[in-house]
Amino acid sequence: xxxxxxxxxxxxxxxxxxxxxxxxxxxxxxxxxxxxxxxxxxxxxxxxxxxxxxxxxxxxxxxxxxxxxxxxxxxxxxxxxxxxxxxxxxxxxxxxxxxxxxxxxxxxxxxxxxxxxxxxxxxxxxxxxxxxxxxxxxxxxxxxxxxxxxxxxxxxxxxxxxxxxxxxxxxxxxxxxxxxxxxxxxxxxxxxxxxxxxxxxxxxxxxxxxxxxxxxxxxxxxxxxxxxxxxxxxxxxxxxxxxxxxxxxxxxxxxxxxxxxxxxxxxxxxxxxxxxxxxxxxxxxxxxxxxxxxxxxxxxxxxxxxxxxxxxxxxxxxxxxxxxxxxxxxxxxxxxxxxxxxxxxxxxxxxxxxxxxxxxxxxxxxxxxxxxxxxxxxxxxxxxxxxxxxxxxxxxxxxxxxxxxxxxxxxxxxxxxxxxxxxxxxxxxxxxxxxxxxxxxxxxxxxxxxxxxxxxxxxxxxxxxxxxxxxxxxxxxxxxxxxxxxxxxxxxxxxxxxxxxxxxxxxxxxxxxxxxxxxxxxxxxxxxxxxxxxxxxxxxxxxxxxxxxxxxxxxxxxxxxxxxxxxxxxxxxxxxxxxxxxxxxxxxxxxxxxxxxxxxxxxxxxxxxxxxxxxxxxxxxxxxxxxxxxxxxxxxxxxxxxxxxxxxxxxxxxxxxxxxxxxxxxxxxxxxxxxxxxxxxxxxxxxxxxxxxxxxxxxxxxxxxxxxxxxxxxxxxxxxxxxxxxxxxxxxxxxxxxxxxxxxxxxxxxxxxxxxxxxxxxxxxxxxxxxxxxxxxxxxxxxxxxxxx
Amino acid sequence: xxxxxxxxxxxxxxxxxxxxxxxxxxxxxxxxxxxxxxxxxxxxxxxxxxxxxxxxxxxxxxxxxxxxxxxxxxxxxxxxxxxxxxxxxxxxxxxxxxxxxxxxxxxxxxxxxxxxxxxxxxxxxxxxxxxxxxxxxxxxxxxxxxxxxxxxxxxxxxxxxxxxxxxxxxxxxxxxxxxxxxxxxxxxxxxxxxxxxxxxxxxxxxxx
Numbered sequence: 001x002x003x004x005x006x007x008x009x010x011x012x013x014x015x016x017x018x019x020x021x022x023x024x025x026x027x028x029x030x031x032x033x034x035x036x037x038x039x040x041x042x043x044x045x046x047x048x049x050x051x052x053x054x055x056x057x058x059x060x061x062x063x064x065x066x067x068x069x070x071x072x073x074x075x076x077x078x079x080x081x082x083x084x085x086x087x088x089x090x091x092x093x094x095x096x097x098x099x100x101x102x103x104x105x106x107x108x109x110x111x112x113x114x115x116x117x118x119x120x121x122x123x124x125x126x127x128x129x130x131x132x133x134x135x136x137x138x139x140x141x142x143x144x145x146x147x148x149x150x151x152x153x154x155x156x157x158x159x160x161x162x163x164x165x166x167x168x169x170x171x172x173x174x175x176x177x178x179x180x181x182x183x184x185x186x187x188x189x190x191x192x193x194x195x196x197x198x199x200x201x202x203x204x205x206x207x208x209x210x211x212x213x214x215x216x217x218x219x220x221x222x223x224x225x226x227x228x229x230x231x232x233x234x235x236x237x238x239x240x241x242x243x244x245x246x247x248x249x250x251x252x253x254x255x256x257x258x259x260x261x262x263x264x265x266x267x268x269x270x271x272x273x274x275x276x277x278x279x280x281x282x283x284x285x286x287x288x289x290x291x292x293x294x295x296x297x298x299x300x301x302x303x304x305x306x307x308x309x310x311x312x313x314x315x316x317x318x319x320x321x322x323x324x325x326x327x328x329x330x331x332x333x334x335x336x337x338x339x340x341x342x343x344x345x346x347x348x349x350x351x352x353x354x355x356x357x358x359x360x361x362x363x364x365x366x367x368x369x370x371x372x373x374x375x376x377x378x379x380x381x382x383x384x385x386x387x388x389x390x391x392x393x394x395x396x397x398x399x400x401x402x403x404x405x406x407x408x409x410x411x412x413x414x415x416x417x418x419x420x421x422x423x424x425x426x427x428x429x430x431x432x433x434x435x436x437x438x439x440x441x442x443x444x445x446x447x448x449x450x451x452x453x454x455x456x457x458x459x460x461x462x463x464x465x466x467x468x469x470x471x472x473x474x475x476x477x478x479x480x481x482x483x484x485x486x487x488x489x490x491x492x493x494x495x496x497x498x499x500x501x502x503x504x505x506x507x508x509x510x511x512x513x514x515x516x517x518x519x520x521x522x523x524x525x526x527x528x529x530x531x532x533x534x535x536x537x538x539x540x541x542x543x544x545x546x547x548x549x550x551x552x553x554x555x556x557x558x559x560x561x562x563x564x565x566x567x568x569x570x571x572x573x574x575x576x577x578x579x580x581x582x583x584x585x586x587x588x589x590x591x592x593x594x595x596x597x598x599x600x601x602x603x604x605x606x607x608x609x610x611x612x613x614x615x616x617x618x619x620x621x622x623x624x625x626x627x628x629x630x631x632x633x634x635x636x637x638x639x640x641x642x643x644x645x646x647x648x649x650x651x652x653x654x655x656x657x658x659x660x661x662x663x664x665x666x667x668x669x670x671x672x673x674x675x676x677x678x679x680x681x682x683x684x685x686x687x688x689x690x691x692x693x694x695x696x697x698x699x700x701x702x703x704x705x706x707x708x709x710x711x712x713x714x715x716x717x718x719x720x721x722x723x724x725x726x727x728x729x730x731x732x733x734x735x736x737x738x739x740x741x742x743x744x745x746x747x748x749x750x751x752x753x754x755x756x757x758x759x760x761x762x763x764x765x766x767x768x769x770x771x772x773x774x775x776x777x778x779x780x781x782x783x784x785x786x787x788x789x
Numbered sequence: 790x791x792x793x794x795x796x797x798x799x800x801x802x803x804x805x806x807x808x809x810x811x812x813x814x815x816x817x818x819x820x821x822x823x824x825x826x827x828x829x830x831x832x833x834x835x836x837x838x839x840x841x842x843x844x845x846x847x848x849x850x851x852x853x854x855x856x857x858x859x860x861x862x863x864x865x866x867x868x869x870x871x872x873x874x875x876x877x878x879x880x881x882x883x884x885x886x887x888x889x890x891x892x893x894x895x896x897x898x899x900x901x902x903x904x905x906x907x908x909x910x911x912x913x914x915x916x917x918x919x920x921x922x923x924x925x926x927x928x929x930x931x932x933x934x935x936x937x938x939x940x941x942x943x944x945x946x947x948x949x950x951x952x953x954x955x956x957x958x959x960x961x962x963x964x965x966x967x968x969x970x971x972x973x974x975x976x977x978x979x980x981x982x983x984x985x986x987x988x989x990x991x992x993x994x995x996x997x
Contacts, residue, residue, distance in 0.1 A: 086931075115954065116953065116954040116957035116958070117953065117957050120957060152881065153881050153883055155850065155852075155859055156848070156850075156859065156861045156877050156880075156881055156883070157877070157883060157885065157894075158875055158885055159885055159887075159892060159894075162958045162977075163977070163979050163981065164957070164958070164979065165979060166852075166853050166854070166979035166980055166981065167852045167853060167854055167855065167981070168853060168854035191931050192930070192931055192951065193951050193952055566855060566859070567857070568855050568856055568857060570854070570855070
């Protein structure tokens, strides 16, 4: 056993090995610098789910409009301060606003300040051709005499509509009526400069509906900017401490992004810390030296840095889910290093270990990379990112071991310890497995039964493509968000009508048609906002202008009668020859507030946004009857997309397994089944354990990782034999993954929980099942004795 | 007295959901002389002792382009807890009833008429209107910064809108009075000006 160590394997590095090592160092340093530079300068991480959608499949204009809508949710934050007693709530709202605006990364929402002035200025030239529905009907159904009479009376009334334009420009105050028609049905007042919102839907307290003061701020940076998240979180936390009795509701992407960051950081830290402790303890227990520990961490770091570099080079921006999945790569990356270290101890030198493991590592790495690169062929940007990330990472780990292996020196004095550990640990396997090997039929029956039961459980569990699986926000935050959206009747960013047309005019007319149909539904709970509410179609403006001219300003118009009553001659206001265009709105600040309009190469598109709870089926039916109108339900789309992702990845998984079976059979002939069978059973067991809430995309993705780690184990057993060293190495690499993912499976984040559970159960099964299919074969190293038999 | 802020001064909020920001001082009175605050407190306290006021008004409305002002007269009544009745008698008849719960209109045929009555937020109008008539500064303070000058025996209040959205309609409001409000001047942003002169006929004070 110790013979090999008596002949020290220390020899000068060959020129080519030195070049390999230097090349590796160069790439590692360059990648590290590149990553640090990218991460600090470009902030390449984001969590916009829409960017994971396949671009070719979706309508690009719709994609852009959706992103525009989403960005409106992203660049501001809203906080409602409960204000059943405004005198108590006002100092709270003032304090909260001051705390938020103290951050240089937040600005006051300055648009609302001047919105009335801007609206008044925008519509000034057009008031005689902009009629609200109610005002149009009034003009149509009222005689000129009555119009004159009522206008005259209103001049004396203390509570008539405000006149934005004055008598000379707009004697009948059409502008005032127009502006009033744009007002929301929302019950909002103003309290010391803060909007005071009355929540009439929610339960009443002593007969008085709850009211809230609204505090807002605008983000200068992305909500995924960590510094901004920190400022906002700290401001809200400090506020809560200062006003323990205050009740507040938050809304805005920043809060979810901050919670997501916090959650992800905590979970990744847990996994990172868990696996780190596990690796440190296991590696130290076995090797009793720091160098192997350093080697393991170095290969993991190198793998991660290379994965990040390649992904950034290919994609520019990386979704945080990619990053989270990528962290799981560390488990695979550690494998090669651990197998290498254990083999080095057995063979006496790093160089010999590299020679010994060359094939096993190449097969493990290439199959792993192959499995991920197959994923790259799916049309989903999200999967492509993960494929590139993981394949690059595996390559990095593999290359690190290959390049640095010759540098690894086995300390002859310390070798007995790992070998001793291996022997002792192998005793456990030698106690357990021969008993099972002795009863192949019984073991076979048990395994078949488990597999059948597993398949049954999977079939029963069905699939689960709910979007909530992607959620990283705590339930309380989601509940607050929903309440704020309901109280403020915010337009939904995930459900809206999408309208297409050949010209802006046709677009506005189609939008108007849709509005009329929506109004005909007579659903008080359904509200919508459309461009045409703010810019009527040209045809409508011309018709209204004609109506106004005939009824009010004509020879027998109401103006003449009104002026007779006032006893003063007065002139008709000059009629505008211009028509209000969507472009006029687009260039004003209002453009950012109204539903967006886009001019793509072959046509015009806009959205009609919805708030309230309209029935999906009803709205869909309504859209079906209208040309160029379509209801977009992004939650549903996303769910369907998750379903398609799930099928795609399942296909990739099947193809991978089939290719693997073929490839392994070609190389190992009759031994191939020994490798693929335990893997398949382990995957079935894992999936069965996860099937309780239905199989999700993330379960299937985790299975891909099982192939990577499970196959490594089988390959190392096949190539090197099932013996003390390979058993120890497999146990070490499986053990670290099991501990790390065991922790992950406790996560409150659905994605991470699902991922962790599969890997925990899958790797545990792989680790324990694979030896069943092998026999003890001593290390095929000259000068070594057989362990047994 | 004429038109007031309406719901649509809130339009901006529903569109942007961002608040008009205002310096944190609850009243500009706090920043001016101490007797300003004292006077306001005095006036406010006195207004609360009144149970009922009845009287007459003469209103002169200057519309920017019209050479002659529009004159009207009528009567008003305020009762604590019930609200304000504002009745124009000449040259047209119409009445407005403002209560803490809402607003209703009547023309000479006794019918509710103004479509604006159906608009949400009419209570804001009512609140400001009542605040001006009754000198209930607490309500006015929500919408305007109030500067007081003079003494409790002869005072002037100048109200400036707190938010830009309100300022789009109202430039300022000026109230003058002795024991009760005598004059009210409203300058609108569109250039119209309204001057109202009050005569008080009957006052009932709350029992001590």
